[in-house]
Amino acid sequence: DVKVTQSSRYLVKRTGEKVFLECVQDMDHENMFWYRQDPGLGLRLIYFSYDVKMKEKGDIPEGYSVSREKKERFSLILESASTNQTSMYLCASSLWQEQYFGPGTRLTVT
Amino acid sequence: EDKVVQSPLSLVVHEGDTVTLNCSYEVTNFRSLLWYKQEKKAPTFLFMLTSSGIEKKSGRLSSILDKKELSSILNITATQTGDSAIYLCAVEARIQGAQKLVFGQGTRLTINP
Numbered sequence: 301d302v303k304v305t306q307s308s309r310y311l312v313k314r315t316g317e318k319v320f321l322e323c324v325q326d327m328d329h330e331n332m333f334w335y336r337q338d339p340g341l342g343l344r345l346i347y348f349s350y351d352v353k354m355k356e357k358g359d360i361p362e363g364y365s366v367s368r369e370k371k372e373r374f375s376l377i378l379e380s381a382s383t384n385q386t387s388m389y390l391c392a393s394s395l396w397q398e399q400y401f402g403p404g405t406r407l408t409v410t
Numbered sequence: 411e412d413k414v415v416q417s418p419l420s421l422v423v424h425e426g427d428t429v430t431l432n433c434s435y436e437v438t439n440f441r442s443l444l445w446y447k448q449e450k451k452a453p454t455f456l457f458m459l460t461s462s463g464i465e466k467k468s469g470r471l472s473s474i475l476d477k478k479e480l481s482s483i484l485n486i487t488a489t490q491t492g493d494s495a496i497y498l499c500a501v502e503a504r505i506q507g508a509q510k511l512v513f514g515q516g517t518r519l520t521i522n523p
Contacts, residue, residue: 304452331509340419342498343453343513350509358510390452397442397502399511401452 303327304402306391312408319378321405323391331394332374334358334366336387337404343390349374381409412437416499416514424522427489431517433499434481443475443482444511446498453498456484489521 307322325332331350335343335358345358347366355366363385367375374393378385386409392399414435423429435443442460446453457466459475459482466473470493473484486493496518500511 333511335513340515342414342416342515343500345510345512348510394509397444397458397509397511398455399444400455403451 304391304393304400306389306402306405308405309403310406310408312410313378313381314410315382317381317409319381319407319409321376321378321389321391321407323374323376323393323402324372325374325393325400326372327393327395327400328371329393329395329400330371331399332368333392333394333399334364334374334376335390335392336360336385337390338387346376381407383409385409412501412503412512414499414501414512414514416497416517418517419515420518420520422520422522423489425489425491427521428485428487429489429519431484431486431497431499431519432481433483433514434479435499435501435512435514436480437501437503437512439503440477441502441504441509444500444502445473445482445484446500448496448498448516449494456497486519491521491523494519494521 333348334346349368365377389405391402445456457473462477496516499514
């Protein structure tokens with residue numbers, strides 16, 4: 301079974317803090333993705349990566365950056381958290397079309 | 411801009427009813443359409459559709475793609491309370507050689523006993 305894990309299920313941070321969200325997959329997948337999920341908006345792609353050290357902007361990259369130093373790990377970084385980044389963050393990995401999702405991190409920025 | 415729209419956004423029915431969820435899309439370089447079910451945590455994969463008119467079935471769930479109408483439906487027959495979830499439709503596009511999924515807003519389905 302594919303396993304995608306995320307470092308935290310719940311996180312509360314203050315405005316202006318730097319936030320790291322970690323994602324690890326154990327299936328040697330090339331592609332990894334970060335989404336945020338908000339009510340009424342569905343899943344929106346923030347960044348994705350199709351290889352180590354490669355990254356591509358998704359639909360809403362502003363305010364975020366990513367790092368992929370190892371194939372199994374994809375990190376999402378909020379350089380200076382803001383209240384409008386309060387959301388559920390989902391990581392996913394894939395070899396082909398089907399994406400496998402982690403359990404999500406619910407981030408609250410106060 | 412690639413776009414996926416689902417309807418209805420929310421649906422409440424009684425156990426035993428049949429429901430139909432809709433997904434329409436506008437994407438360049440369409441490759442496939444996927445359906446996911448999301449209960450409390452991570453979305454889990456249901457179906458992937460690439461060809462028009464071929465129904466995919468899994469138990470009480472079935473789905474079909476219409477590439478002419480740029481749409482897909484997901485049917486659930488004899489619904490059960492365990493079918494309560496958010497159902498997500500996603501369309502695959504290819505950017506810079508990498509696969510990307512564009513998601514719809516989701517349909518929140520509630521099955522009452």
